[in-house]
Each structure stands twice: as C-alpha cells, then as structure tokens.
Amino acid sequence: MIDYNPKAWFTFIFRIHKADTVRKLFPMFIAIGCYSAVVALLELKVLHLSDIAEWKNIVFVHSVLGFVISLLLVFRTNTAYDRWWEGRRLWGTLVNNSRNLALKLNAMVPASNTASRDFFRIMIPNYAFALKNHLRNKYLPEELEQGPGMEIDEKKHVPNQIAGQIIAHVNDLYRKQQITGEQLIILNDELQAFTDVCGACERIRNTPIPFSYSVFIKKFIFFYVMTLPFGYVFTVGFLIIPIVVFIFYVLASLELIAEEIEDPFGFDANDLPTDTISANIRKHVAEIL
Template identity: 70%
Template sequence: MINYNPKEWFTFIFRIHKADTVRKLFPMFIALSIYSALIAWLELEVWKLSANSEIKNISLMHGLLGFVISLLLVFRTNTAYDRWWEGRRQWGTLVNSSRNLAMKLQAMLPGTNTEARAYFKVMIPNYAFALKNHLRKTFNPDEFQPVPGEGPVSLDPEKHIPNQLAQQLMNKTMELYRKNQLTGEQLIVLNNELQSFTEVCGACERIKNTPIPFSYSVFIKKFIFFYIMTMPFGYVFSLGYLIIPMVVFIFFVLASLELIAEEIEDPFGKDANDLPVDTMSNNIRLHVSELL
C-alpha cells in the first residue's frame, strides 16, 4: 500500500504514479485516438456525410445508456471496495486476536512458566506470516521464528500451512489445560481468540478466491467496449476532430474504474493499492513480543 497524504492535490494531479491507470491505459489511448481520427476522417472527408445524417443521432443512445453504465461501474466499484475493506477488517481481527491472546496468556499463565510464554511469543506472530504467504501462494519458511530450545517450526509444505500452525497453537493450549496450567474457565475465555485465527484465514481465502461473478465481469467489459467504439460515429458531427480527446477521456474514466476495481478486488498481493500485510505481520510480531 502506498502511504500518501490525501491533501496534496497538485502532486496527485500532475504526477503520473506507478499505480496510475493512465500508465496502464496509455497504449489504448493511442489506439483509440487513431481509431477515432479514422472514423472522423471517413465520415467528414471521405464520405462527406451531412450533419443531418441519421448517423449523428447514434449519440442519443449514448445519452440513454450513460446512466446505466455509470451505475454499473459504481456497483463494480462498491463491490471491489467492499472486498478490499473486508480484507482489511479481517487482518484487523487477526491483529486484535493476536494481541488479546498474548495479553490473556501473559496474565493467566503461572509466573514461572516461561517456556509457554516463549512458545506463544514466537508462534502467534508466525501465524500472521504463514497467512500472508499462504494468500500469496508462496511458502517462505525463513520468515518463521523458531521456538527457543526447539528446532525450526515443523511444517509439511504440502499441506495447508496456516491450518498446521493453528493446530499447534490449539494443541499447546489444550496441553496447558491438561497440565492444570490453565483452568477450565480460562480455556473458555481463550476460545474466541483461538478460533478466530482460522476464521480470518477462511475469510481471506474467500475474498481471494471469489472474484465478482464471471457474467458481470464479461458484461461490464463488453458494455464499455461497445459504448466507446460506437461513440465517434455520432459525435463526430458535433465535435469534428475534437472527438479524439473526448473519446480518450471518457474511455479513461470508464476503464479506470474497471481497472482499479480489478486491482483492489484481490487485496493481498504486492500491488500499489494492496493492503500492507507485510507491515501488519511485522507489527503483530513487535507487539506480541512487547507483551509476552
């Protein structure tokens, strides 16, 4: 995620940032300019169509459908943003559960049990790193810290990684309960946090693996395409060669909304707009180690 100051308007407007849709759409801008110029040249200079031609009135259609396409793009924007924000909320839950679990264990465990504290100090943050890499479909065991006095975290890379870590946290807690280091009531008090790890993992997998239904994705793209491609035919009579910047600008607006939506829909990658999951994982490690 890019950290930015939303109040610096001028740098926003004039700099072309790496994540800017202008950059990605630039080749299309060129192609559309040539296409519009060609239509204008044909209609105005080759076929010399009169401004009373019925072709001019194709622009009536663009007026009527302008409303539908705007609403559709706002629907698209809303659903993409909702996923992005839900992804952020889920990671927020992970942060909260990690902190609360650490605090509760710190307060519950007998003062002498330094071994269990050391275990959770390492393993709670490891879960965040495991989830981060799992959502990026990578396996990066270097990011795990080993439990002091034990070897590196034992994991089977062929199996679901976050599940294995959650299982180990669960096992350790139940073992403490069996050894009377935790009472039954304390176990109940820890339950929320313990189960929330796997719930966050499931929710993030859901966001990642379920884009907007295929039909909407196809439909919106087809709609933008035909809307833009038919635009020069009618408007050339009013605008002459000014049609070129107009078509490009309208395409920029419509396509940007679709492009940004595509980018933020899967918020766990390393794109400029993605969530700062690396930073959050490091913060979990920092804060848990302050507590335990």
C-alpha cells in the same frame, strides 16, 4: 499499499504515479485515438455523411446508456471496495486477536513456565506471516521464527498447522492444570479467530465478481466507447479524438482500479500492507509476552 497524504492535491493531479491508470492505459489511449481519427476522416472527408441526420441522432443512445454504464461502474466499484475493506478488517481482527491472546496468556500462564511463554511469543506472530504468504501462494520458512517442536509440512495447509499447534498447546496447558477450565473457555474466542480470518481471506482471494458481470461490463465499455465517434463526429469534428480518449480513460480506469483492489492480498500498489501488519504483530506480541 501506498502511503500518501490525502490532502496534497497538487502532486496528485500532476504527477503520474507508478500505479496510475494513465500509465497502464497509455497504449490504449493511442490506439483509440487513432481509431477515432480514422472514423472522423471516413465520415467527414471520405463518405461525407454529415448531411444524413440519422447518423447525427444516434448520440441519444449514448446518453440513455451512459446512465446504465455509470450505475454498473458504481456497482463494480462498491463491490471491489467492499472486498478490499473487508480484507483490511480481517487483518485488523487478526491484529486484535493476536494482541488479546497474548494479553490473556500473559495473565494466565504462570511466570515460571517460560517454555510456554516462548512458544506463544513465537507462534502467534508466525501465524500472521504464514497467512500472508499463504494468500500469495508462497511458503517462506525464513520469515517464520523457529520454535521448539515446530514442524511445518510445506505441502499441507501451513496456517492450519500453526493454528493446530497453538490450540494443542493451550489444551495441553489445560490438561496439565496450568490453566483452569474457565480460562480455557475465555481463550476460545481468540483461538478460533485465527482460522476464521484465514478462511475469510481465502474466500476473498478465490472469489472475484461473477464472471458474467465481469464480461458484461468490459463488453459494454468497449462497445460504448467504440461507437461514440459515429454520432458525435458530426457535432464536434476532430475534437472527438481527445474526447473519446478522455471518456475511455474515465470508464476504463474505474474498471482497472476495481480489478486491482478486488484481490487485496497481493503485491499491487493498492494492496493491503500485510507485510507491515505482520511485523507489527510480532513487535507488539513481543512487548506483551
């Protein structure tokens, strides 16, 4: 995620940021500009269609369908943003549960049992790091702090193994009567939250918007922009070239941004700062336990 000051309008408007859609779409701008120029030349200079009113009037299609395309892009934007924001909320839940689990264990586990305290101080943040990399289809053992008896089988589901060891350790403490049954019940919310967050993040990553919508929106934008010059060339002449490019910029940008934030766990410029969040969990848990 890019850290930015939302109130700095000036730099926003004039700087072309690395993640800016202007940069990504630039080749398309040129292609579409040329295309519009060719259409304009053909219609105005070669075919001299301008006196045929029929061609002039097809502009109405674009205003009728302009409405539909806008609403579709709003739908696209909303659903993509909802995933991004749900992903952020899930990582917030992970932060909260890590902290709460540490706070509770700190109050429950006898101060003398340093082995267990060390175990939890190491393993709770490890879950966040393992999940972060799991969502990027990676396994980076160097990011996991080593604890006694921690064995991770890279080929199995890594976060599940860490959660399993934490749950097993808590049940162990219960069996050894270091924590009571009531304390076990109290710890349950946090223990099951780990896997819930993991499953929900996997769901967001694996389920883009239904294929049909994705295809339909792209087809629609394409035909909409490609047919724009046919009619409008007669009303605005060669000014059609920058106009088509600008309209394409607006429509395609919305689709591009939606694609990027739809899966918020990767390395894209707008993705969630899961690295920072994981590091913060490690820091705060260490402060507590």
